[in-house]
Amino acid sequence: MTALASRFAAQGRTMLWIPFTLFAAFMQACRNAFQKQLSQNAGATAVTLARFVLAWPLAALYLWLLYRWQPAQPQPAFTTGFGMLIVAAAVSQILATALMVRLFQLRNYAVGVGLAKSEAVLAAALGVFFFSAPLTSPGWLGVMMGGVAVWLLSGLSRAAGQGVPAGTLVTGLGSGLAFALTSLWVREASLALALPFPFGAAWVLLLVISLQTLLLLGWLGLRNPAALGALWRRPGLTALVSLTSCLGSIGWFTAMSLESVALVKTLGQVEVLFTLMISAWYFREPLGRRDHGGLVLIVLAAVLVMWA
Template sequence: MGLWIPFTIFAAFMQSWRNAFQNKLSKEVSTAGVTLARFLYASPLAAMYLWGLYQVEPIALPTVTSKYIITIALASVSQIIATALMVMLFRLRNYAIGVGLAKSEAVIAATLGAFFFSAPLSGLAWTGVIIGAIAVWLMSNTGSITSLSPKTITLGLGSGLAFALTTLWVREASLMLNLPFPYSAAWVLLSVISTQTILLLAWLLIKEPSTLKALWQRPKLTMAISLCSCLGSLGWFTAMSLETVAMVKTLGQIEVLFTLFISARWFKEKLSRRDLSGLALIMLGAACVMLA
């Protein structure tokens, strides 16, 4: 079994909890505040992880180029946009549907990766990606296609596109450093999270200072979001330093399994036979990419 597989499963599990906590916070804090909560306390955690790696085995520091800095900036802004759009989705549809629509990132990442990032897939891998996309659509579209408003579809696809671009740029940045596993992923993790924290803090200090106070008054929930986000990103970034984004994100659709469990147990949202059918397809798609 490739090492990227357990890292992906771990990332999907942590991301499902991060989304759940964000969904809860979105009922009390603005979209920008919920987005910042994802990164606010994550930078020190990422720095501690990187420091720990160098204590175990010191290696040379990376050479930072202008191309790396631009790629990190693009990934950081793209993930902020993706997160903000997902939070807006939470307010339009229920929790599980919001996540389901945003999971269109797997098929978008596969397409963009094949055409623009020199990351072609095998026939079996493409089969897994397509099956996963069908499963996500089956689970997110609980009625007829006309029951989804244009705004909901636009936000969902927009979030998926932004998340896909984020992961593709993260992998590119990781490959630029020419460092051994897992150091490259750790440097990219710290770079991205630090950039995002600075950007969002500056924005909120100028535009929404009251939102910072609201986050300060909810320390446990904000810390839970940051912790799950940091651990999830650690899993994603590490997996993507070992395998193509499309493969990682298709397997990562098992996040929907965790999401539905949280949705049913915590948010008391009912699951249907359609949900179970979608889960079966997700597992089939995941099996295809693992075998590929």
């Protein structure tokens, strides 16, 4: 009886990646809505910093609460290899975000964003060849179906016949590649700590966000100090961006410590559904016929990866 109960408990923990991913996708959609509002009064770099500037104390509080909940859990043993993974993940995510911001300044922005959302497909390919993370046939089908959904929703299909500018192509794919590498390195770092669930992911979250905050504060302090003032003038909105970003990261990091990045990111494309719902309800932006078709594919892709 004890062995059977342990088996069911292990299976239940394995499936926890699904609610954590859905939670992360919803928080990210909310964060994007708040960022859209903040960008009306602050520059792109300052808006990027808003994701991290208040997130690191929240991540520290989350880790502290975990140890209060289970005080007997061991402390991590940091190694040089683990430190390299943290640095790589932090820098890669900053680069991915910077390239995403660059897309705002290029023509065919929607096309570039669609290419950046190739993250799930790129993560699947990189995971197989470099991270020993193979997928089942339903998993691959779900990943590819999610890619088609992004193709429809972003406007890539409409622009394909007109040709995509080289700058947009390189920037969009570069952003997607950097996001994919970030996720893969985060998962590797969480597994490298070999801590019980969810402590490994919580430590990685705190270290990555703290390093990103230091790097961005240092960069803006030297290159554009005025950008910091823009955040202080909108403290409430800045706090909302940081809060939703931190909560979303808790969901992403925890889910990726339990399941392969490709499946997590494919299911995470339901963020598009949440975003369109927020756009229709909050920003009063109507949905088109193509949006409905893409949303159906995203739902099918989500079912496939959960089945996988």
